[in-house]
Amino acid sequence: MTTSTEVKWYAAYPVARTQPPAAIDRTQLLQLIKESQDDTKDFLLIDLRRVDHEGGTIQGSINLPAQSLFPTIPTLYTLFKAAGLKQVIWYCGSSKGRGNRGAAWFADYIQDQGDEEMKSLVLTDGINGWVKAGEEYVALVDEYKKEVWEKEA
Template sequence: MTDTKNTKSEAQWWKAFPEAKSKCPEVTADDVMKLIDDMDITSEPRSFLLVDVRRDDWVGGTIKTSLNLPAQSFYQSRSSSGRGPRCAGWMQDYIDDVAKFGKKSNIDVSVLKGGIKGWVKEFEGMFMDGFEEGKWEELK
């Protein structure tokens, strides 16, 4: 039996925190794959950081080269829908706030369109660490 009260409060965790001012654009799985592929053929320093904001629901794998910074490290969260865009917005807000004090940056934050599920649908586990096909059966 599901505890509706608890589920509802968890689903609205973000209401206790400021709304992100920034609305970050989406980047497609194909665009991210190109960035990963280009790392092997260019001597240029890496120009992107791929952040996975899942905490305890990353069963099934994560995209190679990604850094895990759980949404809970931004603010407490338990929501998978909206978690990425909110965290991206908060990160871009932080970058923009730091820029007000003379620390300008050319860092732009984007959200992976479709999230990890979109990645798995597009690439079927390619370039994933710890990929477990059985965990993604619902996407077929």
């Protein structure tokens, strides 16, 4: 529980200029995943959850807790650019807090680099929306734990 005097972790960092960040919905992401079942993906999914990172993660995601994101953006950008990524897709539980911040901060950095090829997107409704969308989506959750999602309902 956060008290009214407790400073939020993100208060130490600037508010992103990109508001709201560009978004991708789950049906678009599902299509991207289906079209890229081989090793030629040009997108990356980043799960920004930390202490609530349980119950599974969307297939192919990496976990990068939001609290560690801002200072690592230049390094991440360099790695992602070298890998030929065109889209970086950020999410958290609902993608209303950490997901939005991550996508917006990264979009600002992309813009500062003058990069018109890479896009930073937030997954609308996050993993909660993904899991609630049905079996086709749940089938693409690594380490899925049904009991965790039933508690969320």
